[in-house]
Amino acid sequence: MSPTEQQLLLQAIQEARAPIAAFTIGVAAFSHPSVKQMLLPGDGHKACFTTSECPSLRPDQNNRITAPGRYELPLTPSLEYISSNPRINFTFMNMGIRSAILHVGDAFSSIGYFDHSPELEFLRHARNAVAHGNRFNITGPLKRPASFRSYSISISLNGSKLFRDKEGDGYLHEGDALALLDYLELKINSAI
Known part of the structure; x- marks a missing residue:
């Protein structure tokens, strides 16, 4: 593995791990009943995203984003959905970890x-x-053994869930997925 590939993999792990804490805290805070009371009346709270019509978002002199063509995601309906469906939080809480597994897996895949x-x-x-x-x-x-800690993957897992969701348990715990990222980071650092 080249030094460039090592840096690519380390960066992918760091990029994947960093948003997980923010996302987890955000979901926990967002689902708390008192958050709704902190929002102003009406549907004024929105998250803005770029689109092909609006490739960049910059605030104006009043610190408001008024770019035409942007996508606005109203926050109030999402808040109400999360608050009224507490079991869905199991799914939300591991979405960041699922994204991290994809992101880091893609980086490792790019170098075989x-x-x-x-x-x-x-x-x-x-x-x-x-x-x-x-x-x-x-x-x-x-074709090759696939294991980490006490987990071992075999054909018997075909069709079963990787992570828990609103219907119940999965095979891998979220903390073990994060420990896998830590292990991979150590493995890469020891190869440097």
Whole structure:
């Protein structure tokens, strides 16, 4: 593995891990009943996003985003949905981790999973499960061992959930997915 590839992988892990804490805190705070009381009456709270018609968002002199063609996501309906569906928080809480698995898995895939160790094969199968709607998609015997800590992937997991969701438990706990990212970071750093 080249130094450039090592830096690419380390950066992918850091980029994936950083938003998880913010997202987790945000979902927890957003679902708390008192948050609704802090919002102003009406539907004035919106998140703005760029579109092909509006490729950049810049605030005007009054610190308001008035760019035509932007996408506005009203926050109040989302807040009401989360508040009235507390079981959905299980799904929300691991969305950031699912994204991290995809992001880091994509980075490792771009360099061919360098040594196909059991942990990297585990990452590959976890990434594939996330991409298949949080379900393992294993259609034949594994070509290489895929394991991390006490977890071992086999064809028997085909169709089962990777992470828990509003319907119940999954195979992998969120903290173990984050520990996998830590392990991969250590592995890359030890190769430097």
